[in-house]
Amino acid sequence: MEETKVIELLLTAEVYNRYEELTEDDIPKEIRKIFYGKSGISRPLVVKMDTAKKVSKNIDSIKSLPFIDFNEFSKQFKITSFDLAIQWFAKRGLEQIKKNPVLAYYYQNYDSLGVSYEEAKRFNKPKYGDREWLKTIIAELEKNEQTAEMLGLVRIYSPEDIKIDFASIALTDEQIREFDKIEVALERRDYLKEIGVLEVGKLMFIGPPGTGKTTTARALSKRLHLPLVEVKLSMITSQYLGETSKNIEKVFEIAKRLSPCILFIDEFDYVAKTRTSDEHAAVKRAVNTLLKSIDEINLVEDGVILIAATNHPSLLDTAVWRRFDKIIEFPEPPEIIRRRIFELSLSRIKGEFDIDELVKLTDGFTGADIKLVIREAVLNSLMMNMEGLDQKLLVEAIGEVRERLNLKTSY
DSSP: OOOHHHHHHHHHHHHHOOTTTOOOSSHHHHHHHHHHHTTBSSSSOEEEEEHTTTTTOOHHHHTTTTEEEETTTTTTEESHHHHHHHHHHHHHHHHHHTTHHHHHHHHHSTTOOOOOOHHHHSOOOOOGHHHHHHHHHHHHTTHHHHHHHHHHOOEEEGGGGOOOOOSOEEEEEHHHHOOOOOOHHHHHHHHHHHTTTOOOEEEEEEETHHHHSHHHHHHHHHHHOOOEEEEHHHOOOOSOOOOOOOOHHHHHHHHTTTEEEEEEEEEEGGGOOOOOSSSHHHHHHHHHHHHHHHTTHHHHHOOEEEEESOOGGGGOOHHHTTTTEEEEEEOSOOOOHHHHHHHHHHHHHOSSSOOHHHHTTTTEEEEEEHHHHHHHHHHHHTTTTOOSHHHHHHHHHHHHHHHHHHHHHHO
16 A cells, blocks of 8 residues: 555654664665665654655555645644554554564564564664765765765775676675675684684685686675775876875775775786886885785774785785685686576577577687677677677687787788
8 A cells, every 4th residue: 555655654753753772774775765865864853745656656545544644834743643654554554563673673573563673683784885975974074175075985885886786797605605705704703703813804805807806806895885995006006106005095094985896906916016126216105005004904893805816926025915815716607607697698688599509619719709799799689680699609709809800810
């Protein structure tokens, strides 16, 4: 019923206003989004006509309920009899109550409804993954000249803005197991801190270009419902070498301000090269600043998962390697992974395919190369006024991509 959506909104606001121990993370995500203002969400929550219309276009029937008052001047809804509203909603909105931590908090001791606050909270996404929450934090940072300058060094993604799902990327069982560990560590941060296990959540992704390092970092952001702070080290290396150290410090400061989040540093070898050569003193200072910044951040205390990615692991020295608790390899995909990439990529495309043949023909291809094959085949089919694909088009596309790869290596 449409009217239960509005009553849920009103009761959520009323209960949240009454119980200070409830936090923004207790408000269901879809309702939370309605109440975001320039400075986030603040008590008391107020439900006006335009707010109510965000959950239901048909709200005329709400005004006739005996426990609702609508002020025509202020355009505000109010509950005039809380007990009556609670009884009314208990009979009609039990499933909504079970999924709403604010209401479950109140109803778990009401009339043996079998409602659990902890259960409702477990399935409610926390605020730090909301696009609106992230915008309020960025807006605060932009007010200060120094922190505003910091924002120009990075790209910040809300999990909602990331298009790729974790389940849609082809990973090995070992890679998935490592990401499962990170998810558990994120959930059990308090326990890890209590027992003194702090150096968790620093990952190094290594492998040639096109093997999925950046894609995986972004997909992990979506899976864990964490903002992603993405930076290429080449972009923060200033022509004035003394500025590079400051820029590195600023990037890590942004990550701590947006905590919990993922800090993804691409082209990691750009600054963190071997330090045995006779480099300029400022470059050495930049490297030392980077190492010090890595030492001073961790998932358990700071809520920051650090992921560094490099195509050239041989350029990194032992001082860099030992600061990461896990090295995850992204090699050119073996047959089993190429098969998975083809299966995922072709799953929404009409046609009959011999994936065994496609896998054999793409030996030495990266995941990015295979996606390029799919793209070329699809575009070629559209040029022929066809929707869908056949094996011939895919094989021809593999040949086109291989020619391109051969051309690249011939210079």
